[in-house]
Amino acid sequence: MPTEEINLQHINFKLFIKGNPEINFSEFNPVFQTWIQQKLTEELLIDVADYLHVPSGPGMLLVGFEADYSMDQTKGRWGLRYNRKKELEGDNPSKLKYTLKKTLEACQRLENAAPFKGKLQFKTDEIEFFINDRATAPNTPETMAQVQPKLEKLMQTVWTSFTSKPEEDKRQRLGFLFKS
Numbered sequence: 612m613p614t615e616e617i618n619l620q621h622i623n624f625k626l627f628i629k630g631n632p633e634i635n636f637s638e639f640n641p642v643f644q645t646w647i648q649q650k651l652t653e654e655l656l657i658d659v660a661d662y663l664h665v666p667s668g669p670g671m672l673l674v675g676f677e678a679d680y681s682m683d684q685t686k687g688r689w690g691l692r693y694n695r696k697k698e699l700e701g702d703n704p705s706k707l708k709y710t711l712k713k714t715l716e717a718c719q720r721l722e723n724a725a726p727f728k729g730k731l732q733f734k735t736d737e738i739e740f741f742i743n744d745r746a747t748a749p750n751t752p753e754t755m756a757q758v759q760p761k762l763e764k765l766m767q768t769v770w771t772s773f774t775s776k777p778e779e780d781k782r783q784r785l786g787f788l789f790k791s
Contacts, residue, residue: 617757619703620695621743624714625683627690629732636663636689638726639671639682646673646680651720652713654678680717691718691733694743703758707765711738738766741778741786750778750785762787 640659647656655676662669667687673680677697683690693714699706718733740762742748748758755777766773770791778786 616703617748617754619706619742619758620698620747622695622699622706622710623692623739623741623743624711625685625690625692625739626714626718626733626735627688627737627739629734632727632730632732634727634730636671636682637661639721642721642724642726643671643673643680645724646720652680652717678713682721690739691721693717703761704765707761708768711765711769736770736791738769738789739786740789741784743784745784748785750781750783754785758785759787762789 640661643656643659646652647659650656652675656673657676658674660669660672660674662672667684669692670682670684670689675696677695679692679694679696681692681694683692685692691714693710695706695710695713699709701709721727722731722733724731742758748754759775759777763775766775766789770789773789773791776788776790778784778788
C-alpha cells in the first residue's frame with residue numbers, strides 16, 4: 612500500500628554569509644524595521660526582535676504573520692533564514708520553490724540595503740533546508756525518501772551539480788544541506 616504524500620509546511624531555507632564581513636549585526640534592526648514600514652514583502656510583517664545576545668540563536672528576527680525572516684547564527688554560522696509559518700496552498704514542489712524564491716529575494720534585498728551594500732554577500736554555493744514540524748515531517752527514512760527527490764529537483768534549477776547531505780541526527784528536524 613503506497614504511503615500518503617506528506618503535506619509540506621513550515622518550510623525553512625537559509626543562505627549563509629560569505630566570508631567574515633565587517634558588519635554590525637544590530638544594523639539589521641533598522642533595516643528590518645524599514646521592511647515593515649515600507650511593506651517590502653507580500654507577507655504581513657509585525658515586529659523585530661533582537662536575539663543577538665543568544666549564542667547560536669536566531670540573531671535578529673523579523674516577525675511576520677505568514678513568515679519570519681532572521682539573520683540567524685544557528686550552529687555558529689550567520690545567514691538569512693526564511694521560516695514559513697502559515698500554510699501554503701498547492702503541491703509540495705510549488706511550496707518548496709516559493710519559499711526558496713522568498714529566501715533569495717530577502718538576501719538580495721539585504722545585500723542592497725544601505726548599511727550593507729558592498730559589505731554583505733550571501734554564499735550561492737550552499738543552502739540549508741529543514742521542515743520546522745516534527746509531527747508532520749519526522750526525520751525518518753520514509754519521510755526523507757519522499758522529500759529528498761522533490762528538493763533535489765528544485766536544486767537542479769539552481770545548480771548543474773550539487774551534493775545533498777541529510778540531517779543524520781534523528782532527534783533533529785528533517786533537513787538537508789546542499790552544496791554546489
